[in-house]
Amino acid sequence: MDASQTPHDRTPHGALPRHVPVLVIGAGFAGIGAAAVLGRAGYDVLVLERADGIGGTWRDNRYPGCACDVPSALYSFSFAPVPRATTGGGAGWSRRFAAQPEILAYLDDVVRRLGLRRSIRCGVEVVGAAWDEAALVWRVTTGAGTLTADVLISACGALSEPAPPQVPGLDTFGGPVLHTARWTPGTDLAGLRVAVVGTGASGVQVVPELARQAAELIVLQRTPPWILPRRDRPLPHGLGRAPRLARAWTYTRQELFEPALVHRPALLAVAERYALAQLRRQVPDPGLRALLTPGYRLGCKRVLLSDDYYPALVRDTVELLPSALARLEPGTVVAADGTRRAVDAVVLATGFRVTDPPIAHRIRGRDGVLLADAWRPTGMQALRGTTVTGFPNLFLLTGPNTGSAHTSMVHVIESQLRYVRDALDVMRERDAVAIEPTPAAQRAWTEDVRRRMRSTVWATGGCDSWYADGEGRLTALWPGSSLRLRRRTRRLDVREYRAVRR
Amino acid sequence: MTALPADFRPLTPTRRFTVTSPDGARIAVQVHEPDRDSDAPTAVLVHGWTLSATFWVRVVHRIAGLVRTVVYDQRGHGRSSPVPDGGFTPAALADDLAAVLAATVPDGGAAVVAGHSMGAMAVVAFAGRHADGLHRQVGTVLLASTGVEQLLGRMAVVPSLRRGPAGTPDAGTAGPVRLAVTRQALRDARPLHRMPLPLARATLVHTTMSRTATPQERAYAADLVLACPPRTYEGFARMLADLDLAADLARLDVPARVLVGTADRLTPPWHARRMAASLPHPAGLVQVAGAGHLTPLTAPDAVAAAVLDLARRDREARPDQWVPRTHG
Numbered sequence: 001m002d003a004s005q006t007p008h009d010r011t012p013h014g015a016l017p018r019h020v021p022v023l024v025i026g027a028g029f030a031g032i033g034a035a036a037v038l039g040r041a042g043y044d045v046l047v048l049e050r051a052d053g054i055g056g057t058w059r060d061n062r063y064p065g066c067a068c069d070v071p072s073a074l075y076s077f078s079f080a081p082v083p084r085a086t087t088g089g090g091a092g093w094s095r096r097f098a099a100q101p102e103i104l105a106y107l108d109d110v111v112r113r114l115g116l117r118r119s120i121r122c123g124v125e126v127v128g129a130a131w132d133e134a135a136l137v138w139r140v141t142t143g144a145g146t147l148t149a150d151v152l153i154s155a156c157g158a159l160s161e162p163a164p165p166q167v168p169g170l171d172t173f174g175g176p177v178l179h180t181a182r183w184t185p186g187t188d189l190a191g192l193r194v195a196v197v198g199t200g201a202s203g204v205q206v207v208p209e210l211a212r213q214a215a216e217l218i219v220l221q222r223t224p225p226w227i228l229p230r231r232d233r234p235l236p237h238g239l240g241r242a243p244r245l246a247r248a249w250t251y252t253r254q255e256l257f258e259p260a261l262v263h264r265p266a267l268l269a270v271a272e273r274y275a276l277a278q279l280r281r282q283v284p285d286p287g288l289r290a291l292l293t294p295g296y297r298l299g300c301k302r303v304l305l306s307d308d309y310y311p312a313l314v315r316d317t318v319e320l321l322p323s324a325l326a327r328l329e330p331g332t333v334v335a336a337d338g339t340r341r342a343v344d345a346v347v348l349a350t351g352f353r354v355t356d357p358p359i360a361h362r363i364r365g366r367d368g369v370l371l372a373d374a375w376r377p378t379g380m381q382a383l384r385g386t387t388v389t390g391f392p393n394l395f396l397l398t399g400p401n402t403g404s405a406h407t408s409m410v411h412v413i414e415s416q417l418r419y420v421r422d423a424l425d426v427m428r429e430r431d432a433v434a435i436e437p438t439p440a441a442q443r444a445w446t447e448d449v450r451r452r453m454r455s456t457v458w459a460t461g462g463c464d465s466w467y468a469d470g471e472g473r474l475t476a477l478w479p480g481s482s483l484r485l486r487r488r489t490r491r492l493d494v495r496e497y498r499a500v501r502r
Numbered sequence: 503m504t505a506l507p508a509d510f511r512p513l514t515p516t517r518r519f520t521v522t523s524p525d526g527a528r529i530a531v532q533v534h535e536p537d538r539d540s541d542a543p544t545a546v547l548v549h550g551w552t553l554s555a556t557f558w559v560r561v562v563h564r565i566a567g568l569v570r571t572v573v574y575d576q577r578g579h580g581r582s583s584p585v586p587d588g589g590f591t592p593a594a595l596a597d598d599l600a601a602v603l604a605a606t607v608p609d610g611g612a613a614v615v616a617g618h619s620m621g622a623m624a625v626v627a628f629a630g631r632h633a634d635g636l637h638r639q640v641g642t643v644l645l646a647s648t649g650v651e652q653l654l655g656r657m658a659v660v661p662s663l664r665r666g667p668a669g670t671p672d673a674g675t676a677g678p679v680r681l682a683v684t685r686q687a688l689r690d691a692r693p694l695h696r697m698p699l700p701l702a703r704a705t706l707v708h709t710t711m712s713r714t715a716t717p718q719e720r721a722y723a724a725d726l727v728l729a730c731p732p733r734t735y736e737g738f739a740r741m742l743a744d745l746d747l748a749a750d751l752a753r754l755d756v757p758a759r760v761l762v763g764t765a766d767r768l769t770p771p772w773h774a775r776r777m778a779a780s781l782p783h784p785a786g787l788v789q790v791a792g793a794g795h796l797t798p799l800t801a802p803d804a805v806a807a808a809v810l811d812l813a814r815r816d817r818e819a820r821p822d823q824w825v826p827r828t829h830g
Contacts, residue, residue, distance in 0.1 A: 285556055285580070285725075286556065286721070286722045286729075287511075287512040287559055288556075290506050290511050316581045323514070335514075
């Protein structure tokens with residue numbers, strides 16, 4: 001390899017190969033994991049990334065305060081549990097909950113360590129992929145030309161496409177309007193009057209940072225989130241020496257939440273008391289506290305972890321408006337209850353398009369059917385969260401009903417990658433050129449998922465959340481333990497598939 | 503946690519801003535504009551010791567759609583700045599009110615100014631110190647659950663062997679022992695904060711409320727008091743111990759109504775009767791049966807009705823309905 005080559009270039013001239021056995025879309029945790037796991041299993045993998053660097057959601061989300069809500073001990077690949085020693089310190093994560101720069105550096109390090117650079121091409125966006133039934137390949141159109149692939153893996157992630165609020169005036173506000181996932185590095189909001197729209201995971205992280213800088217901060221809250229103490233703290237160097245122990249311990253602790261979330265939401269009242277005790281401690285004013293007290297079961301919407309969000313709201317310069325955003329007017333935010341506040345900048349912490357992923361509008365299966373259209377009548381569904389009838393040789397990482405509310409998505413991704421690797425192995429052993437799930441298998445799987453979803457707090461907790469799609473179908477989360485998902489995706493069951501042999 | 507009734511939920515003000523008092527204290531002001539009537543009269547609500555603008559929430563719910571409603575955090579309370587050294591005085595509270603009125607009430611605006619407890623004392627001190635502001639900006643006044651003299655001596659917080667008239671906490675003037683115990687109890691905020699929460703709540707309920715208070719009212723009031731910084735608590739406690747605004751009361755020469763709960767232990771009805779008798783322009787004495795000291799919280803209907811009545815009367819006032827104001 002030429003030494004002058006930039007890390008992510010596959011070939012010196014930047015031309016794409018005409019054919020690859022395995023094509024992966026997206027170089028976040030899932031795409032990098034796919035390159036690592038499938039590459040090690042002997043498959044020739046090419047990862048296409050539309051951005052000019054790797055990292056996915058951890059590259060996009062650069063807003064101040066961005067960090068992971070899953071303990072770092074668990075939020076990493078099992079085959080590379082800790083970052084290597086950096087800047088003179090020992091190996092291991094610096095904090096209990098790593099911040100975005102450390103996670104991005106970790107992913108960079110994994111790519112370098114495992115020699116995945118030559119498998120990843122950045123700056124190439126997949127604009128369309130169509131299954132060619134005659135040639136039995138995926139025909140993929142990119143911003144840098146076309147290519148074909150035997151197997152297509154979507155690793156686009158659930159939290160990748162920002163969902164700005166559908167309100168008038170975003171273009172005519174006259175000042176910066178930033179989505180947290182499209183933060184312009186170097187944005188300085190110090191001394192300005194700033195409005196933050198949204199109090200989900202991003203909002204709760206960005207508010208304490210902006211409260212320190214902004215002259216005035218207006219926080220628009222549609223529904224108050226449940227917030228548990230985060231208890232973030234630096235980790236001593238050397239703890240990284242027992243990463244597997246730390247990982248097992250953290251995994252077990254996180255997994256303890258699952259029975260309550262999925263089977264017995266009433267048990268979550270214990271966690272609610274814990275959350276309310278922190279609210280009482282940090283917000284002495286009973287009026288503000290009333291606005292911050294959720295009216296639904298903890299867990300129904302994503303549970304947030306923070307030690308500094310409530311204290312930020314108590315500051316003299318911060319005002320909580322308990323209302324949705326109605327519109328922006330030049331220099332002014334207007335809330336749905338009619339309240340107006342003059343501000344200089346608007347931060348949209350409004351989350352992502354989760355249940356209608358944009359990639360589904362770019363993939364066409366047999367007979368030219370668009371994945372989004374195939375899903376429209378039923379909501380997103382995929383056999384074992386991974387494969388879809390009518391879309392041969394397509395694998396969806398972090399697919400329908402694989403999301404985790406209580407533990408690490410990296411664990412889920414690794415479960416799915418074992419399944420994909422087993423699928424590729426089975427295809428090779430049996431000389432199958434193409435496989436796709438039978439409609440009956442996909443239907444049975446989806447029915448089982450939806451049946452088990454009924455007892456969950458997401459279905460019964462009395463809230464609207466991004467876990468549900470426009471029709472109220474809970475197509476994002478896995479209704480069970482991460483161990484159960486891992487068992488259910490351990491092996492490809494050939495009875496669930498139809499194969500085309502050579 | 504017991505869910506709070508809807509009228510405890512804060513209303514978002516139309517505007518929020520800060521005014522600066524002559525000694526540098528910054529006062530956080532909230533203005534609620536009524537939806538329609540841009541010509542609506544203005545009501546300014548002034549809260550008492552250890553509370554905050556939040557305290558008025560139930561009254562604001564009842565009047566904000568009808569009159570322009572101004573609430574603010576007294577110095578050292580809520581989101582206003584801490585009290586500067588030497589700033590624990592009725593004169594400073596009066597100056598704060600003057601600054602708020604200057605920012606919210608146009609000349610000739612004839613606002614209703616309603617003070618509760620130490621807030622009413624601020625109104626009385628304002629009358630003594632800012633006669634011009636009183637006549638330019640204030641139309642009528644409501645003095646709720648307050649007194650202007652002998653505060654410690656008349657308090658019925660520490661149980662007494664003497665009994666006053668049946669059903670009221672009026673027990674005459676305290677003897678030296680009760681006076682000393684009361685003074686000591688007010689001087690130090692630390693015991694309250696060190697008590698277990700249920701005991702602190704019980705203490706505050708005994709002091710500030712009557713048996714008729716609902717659990718939500720009790721919890722809300724106790725939380726407000728416990729949110730008050732100890733320095734503010736103690737600084738104003740010292741001021742209240744030796745307060746005498748009788749001379750200022752004589753200068754409050756706009757129509758003024760007095761309101762009191764008959765079970766008020768902190769400022770028993772004795773004060774209300776005495777003030778009503780010595781006001782230059784008394785405009786009624788309202789006694790709320792069975793209510794304790796925190797009338798805007800536990801008797802919001804009576805307080806809101808009084809504010810709206812004063813606003814309406816002032817607006818429709820014909821010269822013969824009120825004794826003409828003396829100017830200068």
